[in-house]
Amino acid sequence: MTTVPASPAAGGAIRHRLTRLDWSERLLGFGLLAPAFVLLATVIVYPVAVLLTTSLYRVDQGTPAGRAPFVGFENYLDAFADGRFWTSTLNTVIYTVVTVPGALLVGLGLALLANLPFRIKWPVRLGLLLPWALPVVFAGLIFRWFFEYRQGIVNDVIVRLGFEAPQWLSSPKLAFVAICLAIIWKSSSFVALVLLAGLQSIPRSLYEAAEVDGATRWQQFIEITLPMLRPAIVVALIFRTITAIQTFDIPYAMTGGGPGDSTETLAMYIHKTTIDFLDFGYGSALATIMFIVSAVATSFYLRHTQRDRPTRKPA
Amino acid sequence: MSGFDFNRRRWVWLAALVVAGNGFFPALWILFTSLKTEGELMRYPITYLPAMPTLSNYVRAFTDQPLWLFAVNSLIVATLSTVLTVVVSAFAAYALTRLRLPYRNLILQCLLAVAMFPLIALLVPLFQTMRGFGLLNTYLALILPYTVLSLPVCTLVLASFFQDIPMDLENAAMIDGCTRLGALFRVVVPLSAPGVFTAAILSFVNAWDEFLLALTLNSRLTMRTLPVGITLYQGEFAFPWPIISAALIVAIVPIAILIAVFQERVVSGLTAGGVKG
Numbered sequence: 001m002t003t004v005p006a007s008p009a010a011g012g013a014i015r016h017r018l019t020r021l022d023w024s025e026r027l028l029g030f031g032l033l034a035p036a037f038v039l040l041a042t043v044i045v046y047p048v049a050v051l052l053t054t055s056l057y058r059v060d061q062g063t064p065a066g067r068a069p070f071v072g073f074e075n076y077l078d079a080f081a082d083g084r085f086w087t088s089t090l091n092t093v094i095y096t097v098v099t100v101p102g103a104l105l106v107g108l109g110l111a112l113l114a115n116l117p118f119r120i121k122w123p124v125r126l127g128l129l130l131p132w133a134l135p136v137v138f139a140g141l142i143f144r145w146f147f148e149y150r151q152g153i154v155n156d157v158i159v160r161l162g163f164e165a166p167q168w169l170s171s172p173k174l175a176f177v178a179i180c181l182a183i184i185w186k187s188s189s190f191v192a193l194v195l196l197a198g199l200q201s202i203p204r205s206l207y208e209a210a211e212v213d214g215a216t217r218w219q220q221f222i223e224i225t226l227p228m229l230r231p232a233i234v235v236a237l238i239f240r241t242i243t244a245i246q247t248f249d250i251p252y253a254m255t256g257g258g259p260g261d262s263t264e265t266l267a268m269y270i271h272k273t274t275i276d277f278l279d280f281g282y283g284s285a286l287a288t289i290m291f292i293v294s295a296v297a298t299s300f301y302l303r304h305t306q307r308d309r310p311t312r313k314p315a
Numbered sequence: 316m317s318g319f320d321f322n323r324r325r326w327v328w329l330a331a332l333v334v335a336g337n338g339f340f341p342a343l344w345i346l347f348t349s350l351k352t353e354g355e356l357m358r359y360p361i362t363y364l365p366a367m368p369t370l371s372n373y374v375r376a377f378t379d380q381p382l383w384l385f386a387v388n389s390l391i392v393a394t395l396s397t398v399l400t401v402v403v404s405a406f407a408a409y410a411l412t413r414l415r416l417p418y419r420n421l422i423l424q425c426l427l428a429v430a431m432f433p434l435i436a437l438l439v440p441l442f443q444t445m446r447g448f449g450l451l452n453t454y455l456a457l458i459l460p461y462t463v464l465s466l467p468v469c470t471l472v473l474a475s476f477f478q479d480i481p482m483d484l485e486n487a488a489m490i491d492g493c494t495r496l497g498a499l500f501r502v503v504v505p506l507s508a509p510g511v512f513t514a515a516i517l518s519f520v521n522a523w524d525e526f527l528l529a530l531t532l533n534s535r536l537t538m539r540t541l542p543v544g545i546t547l548y549q550g551e552f553a554f555p556w557p558i559i560s561a562a563l564i565v566a567i568v569p570i571a572i573l574i575a576v577f578q579e580r581v582v583s584g585l586t587a588g589g590v591k592g
Binding site: 025026028029030032033035036039040042043044045046047048049050051054110113114116117118122123124125126127128129130131132133134135136137138139141142143144145146148150151153156159160185189190193194196197242245246248249252253267270271274275280283284287288291294299 | 326327330331333334335336337338339341342344345348356359360361402403404406407409410411414415416417422426428429431432433435436437438439440441442443444459460462463466470495496520523524525526527530531541542543545546554556559560563566567570571573574575578581582585
């Protein structure tokens with residue numbers, strides 16, 4: 001009540017017009033948002049409701065969905081007592097802990113190399129884009145071929161160097177290493193592209209000033225490049241983490257989870273439980289646990305993008 | 316100084332070779348494999364370049380499995396979901412950037428948070444839902460989730476472009492008799508053509524590459540997409556690598572051409588906030 005319009009009548013008329021305009025705009029706005037909301041409701045919100053409900057019932061091959069008994073949190077308790085659940089979860093965690101920093105380091109290296117002044121830019125740019133654009137499962141297949149015992153190029157190089165060729169994909173530990181290498185190769189190019197954009201947005205004047213002050217290359221890297229790159233690194237890290245939690249395609253293509261269950265991820269176990277064993281209730285409980293882990297990572301992501309999104313405007 | 320420059324140029328060359336080699340080598344190796352005969356592949360130690368290049372593996376790739384059908388399925392699913400994604404996210408981006416809506420930021424946050432949901436965790440209920448609607452083994456079963464998969468990044472990309480178009484242009488169009496929707500399609504979208512392009516390519520690549528949902532929701536052979544179809548060449552024990560390699564090359568070429576032609580757009584879209592790993 002601090003500002004009183006000079007003429008109440010005129011003010012009222014303007015306000016009246018604004019409200020009508022507001023209403024038509026709101027109507028249009030929500031009309032335009034409706035398709036997105038309908039899609040999200042059908043593909044995400046409704047399935048989430050189904051997921052949470054199903055996880056509380058015993059829905060498997062023997063009990064059709066209509067007559068499934070309510071079992072409360074039994075499926076969850078089963079999960080915590082299930083060795084295979086823990087193995088696959090632990091594997092997922094190890095993949096994440098190894099490949100996220102791994103892809104970051106390799107991606108940073110690639111980005112620094114790609115940031116050099118090339119006269120012809122397309123081979124380097126395409127070299128970063130191709131691994132990103134490739135279906136993940138293709139990367140898995142290709143690396144399976146690389147790590148083939150007799151005809152794989154990896155063992156060929158190892159033998160030529162005078163070492164004994166290992167059985168990569170039939171030893172649990174080595175299969176793990178091979179899968180991690182494939183994931184790092186596949187995902188580092190995405191990291192490199194994000195970091196490259198970050199590198200290119202650092203003003204050259206900072207380096208020129210540092211050079212005048214007599215800073216070495218290394219000092220420039222530590223004092224200018226890394227701090228200026230922080231927002232891009234955060235975005236790349238969080239995106240990688242969210243996708244790493246869902247790792248499926250590469251181990252599926254390379255080992256199918258074997259030997260035994262030694263390279264199986266949680267996503268693969270969920271897939272097997274539901275699609276192969278048709279145990280929907282238990283699979284839903286596993287998926288809910290995965291969802292909670294992802295939700296934590298997502299909220300972390302959203303909190304950070306508020307503060308540092310690298311480039312708002314793609315140009 | 317000239318000696319230093321020469322060295323420096325050589326380092327730059329080496330750097331280019333490392334980055335390009337890292338990206339191209341796997342595809343190149345697959346190409347070599349696809350051109351080798353079965354006999355050459357059994358040789359030990361292995362050969363690098365195909366001694367007697369043959370296209371017979373490509374013929375086998377098309378006859379052993381319905382590779383054409385996989386490609387057509389992939390093309391239909393990716394194209395339709397791209398069109399749907401661009402239209403839906405253009406509507407959403409317009410509403411969120413150009414209209415005075417209450418709780419704009421909250422709506423955007425909700426949209427992003429919901430759409431960031433890991434579709435893998437929804438594998439079970441999506442399967443049940445699609446089965447309930449009788450949508451298993453249909454294009455729609457994949458088009459709907461793929462659209463949601465690309466919705467957040469496309470909305471962000473388009474919103475950032477829409478924001479930069481002066482409101483005056485739109486007002487002028489409306490004074491000339493355009494409706495609000497008319498202004499969106501005649502002014503805002505054409506002026507944001509690069510953004511629309513970027514969004515379209517990103518959602519196309521996302522849909523073209525997706526594996527797990529395609530594997531689960533469309534299990535009938537005639538409804539398989541390329542990423543899933545290519546895993547079907549393996550026998551129970553044998554892996555016909557030259558044929559798989561040929562099929563891989565067939566599947567890689569379209570997407571490689573697409574990103575080669577539109578590389579700048581793809582890069583700018585990726586850096587708008589990141590897409591996938």
